[in-house]
Amino acid sequence: MAKAAVVYACTECGYSAGRWFGKCPGCSSFGTLVEEVTGPAAKARTEPKPLLRLVDVSAEEAQRIPTGVPELDRVLGGGLVPASLVLVGGEPGVGKSTLLLMALAAMSVDRRALLVTGEESVAQVKLRAERLGGAGRVEILAETELDVVCETLETERPDVCVIDSVQTLYSAELGSAPGSVAQVREAAARLLRVSKESGVATILVGHVTKDGSVAGPRVLEHLVDCVLQFEGDRYHAHRVLRAAKNRFGSTNELGVFEMTGAGLVGVPDPSEVFGRTVDGEPGAAVACALEGTRPILLEVQALVSQTDLAIPRRVATGVDPKRLAMIVAVLARHAGIALGQADVFVNVAGGVRIDEPGADLAVALAIASAARRVPVRPGTAAFGEIGLTGRLRPAAQAERRLEECAKLGLKQVVAPPDTPKRPGLRVAEAETLRAALRAGLETDVEASV
Numbered sequence: 001m002a003k004a005a006v007v008y009a010c011t012e013c014g015y016s017a018g019r020w021f022g023k024c025p026g027c028s029s030f031g032t033l034v035e036e037v038t039g040p041a042a043k044a045r046t047e048p049k050p051l052l053r054l055v056d057v058s059a060e061e062a063q064r065i066p067t068g069v070p071e072l073d074r075v076l077g078g079g080l081v082p083a084s085l086v087l088v089g090g091e092p093g094v095g096k097s098t099l100l101l102m103a104l105a106a107m108s109v110d111r112r113a114l115l116v117t118g119e120e121s122v123a124q125v126k127l128r129a130e131r132l133g134g135a136g137r138v139e140i141l142a143e144t145e146l147d148v149v150c151e152t153l154e155t156e157r158p159d160v161c162v163i164d165s166v167q168t169l170y171s172a173e174l175g176s177a178p179g180s181v182a183q184v185r186e187a188a189a190r191l192l193r194v195s196k197e198s199g200v201a202t203i204l205v206g207h208v209t210k211d212g213s214v215a216g217p218r219v220l221e222h223l224v225d226c227v228l229q230f231e232g233d234r235y236h237a238h239r240v241l242r243a244a245k246n247r248f249g250s251t252n253e254l255g256v257f258e259m260t261g262a263g264l265v266g267v268p269d270p271s272e273v274f275g276r277t278v279d280g281e282p283g284a285a286v287a288c289a290l291e292g293t294r295p296i297l298l299e300v301q302a303l304v305s306q307t308d309l310a311i312p313r314r315v316a317t318g319v320d321p322k323r324l325a326m327i328v329a330v331l332a333r334h335a336g337i338a339l340g341q342a343d344v345f346v347n348v349a350g351g352v353r354i355d356e357p358g359a360d361l362a363v364a365l366a367i368a369s370a371a372r373r374v375p376v377r378p379g380t381a382a383f384g385e386i387g388l389t390g391r392l393r394p395a396a397q398a399e400r401r402l403e404e405c406a407k408l409g410l411k412q413v414v415a416p417p418d419t420p421k422r423p424g425l426r427v428a429e430a431e432t433l434r435a436a437l438r439a440g441l442e443t444d445v446e447a448s449v
């Protein structure tokens with residue numbers, strides 16, 4: 001009989017090798033390689049399968065399932081795709097179980113919805129369901145054995161199944177502990193097969209590691225169709241759901257929720273919550289960023305303080321640190337705002353992260369406003385990408401951004417050239433960063449240079 005092979009796999013990145021290393025050659029973390037026993041590969045005879053023509057596939061199979069939570073539908077790209085595998089990651093306590101139980105309860109009205117719980121007892125889930133306003137006709141299975149879960153899915157064939165969480169599932173065939181890379185990988189691969197073959201839309205809940213990636217296996221992210229990240233501070237009420245990967249929709253969509261005693265409530269108009277600044281306050285500007293198809297107004301705050309450090313700090317929360325460094329450099333070179341002796345802190349309201357270059361101008365405005373202690377003009381928002389030459393580049397979908405600004409009652413928008421006009425809103429077109437600062441700030445900062 002062939003001997004079971006021993007491999008050493010990294011719990012952080014999934015790298016595996018035939019011998020142990022103190023430092024993982026894959027991700028350079030220390031002490032993360034653990035021993036795993038894998039069984040000998042079984043040789044099975046395979047039969048060829050008949051081929052299918054794509055035109056013959058009935059369109060019904062691709063019909064999406066509305067989850068009953070509009071913000072979740074938006075992030076999924078318009079609902080859950082049948083027989084797909086979705087991974088929802090998030091920090092402990094952020095509200096993953098709450099969100100998915102709400103969705104299951106809504107979907108159970110006209111579909112079979114199953115919750116496989118490995119973390120909480122049936123009674124605990126019941127208590128939560130009561131708090132959230134009823135469990136509908138959700139079916140529940142408290143089980144951690146992978147074989148039993150797969151077997152049940154194959155016989156019961158529910159339309160939707162939530163596995164809370166993938167780290168609690170274990171297969172006795174593998175020697176390693178539940179939650180280890182080998183176990184999680186095996187669980188995901190088996191569930192992928194079951195979900196495709198039995199037509200069960202499966203949602204896996206995954207825990208995240210301290211650096212924010214879904215615990216252990218990056219491999220998981222390749223396996224699944226869709227990776228959703230549930231973010232937000234446990235100590236703040238607002239939560240943001242975004243897609244890190246989506247085979248059936250845009251990854252730029254954003255869902256915003258508020259955690260209340262009765263569960264997660266969708267925030268259909270996040271601009272109202274995140275896009276308000278106090279007039280006359282230096283260091284705050286409103287960005288009109290575009291998240292997927294949705295324009296959203298976000299308050300960007302900046303603090304500039306004198307420093308004695310040889311290398312001044314550039315601290316960005318919600319903004320890419322590299323972009324912040326670039327904006328600071330362009331401000332110094334092209335707008336006469338030197339920050340070589342100052343620490344710069346930038347923060348985006350509500351724990352939202354902006355990935356879009358269209359928010360550059362608002363970040364620059366906030367920093368310039370903080371550095372010169374001159375407030376941004378009241379009722380002003382800004383968008384536009386800043387080039388390294390100090391010139392503003394047009395931002396995508398300007399009309400939709402302007403529409404959002406008008407909806408919130410703003411008076412002026414500082415924008416790149418060739419931005420379309422809109423009645424009721426003053427569009428201050430600026431070719432360069434210098435001109436944009438002049439249009440956006442209350443007094444001309446160049447006068448105080």
Ligand SMILES: Nc1ncnc2c1ncn2[C@@H]1O[C@H](COP(=O)(O)OP(=O)(O)OP(=O)(O)O)[C@@H](O)[C@H]1O
Pocket residue numbers: 090091092093094095096097098099119131234259260261262
């Ligand atoms: N009675 C309540 N009133 C208001 N909020 C509550 C109440 N009970 C729980 N919560 C909120 O629900 C959150 C926990 O939600 P949930 O259990 O869905 O998180 P989770 O992401 O599944 O966590 P874990 O990773 O530990 O399973 C808590 O952080 C808390 O904010």
Ligand SMILES: [Mg+2]
Pocket residue numbers: 096097098119164
């Ligand atoms: Mg949970």
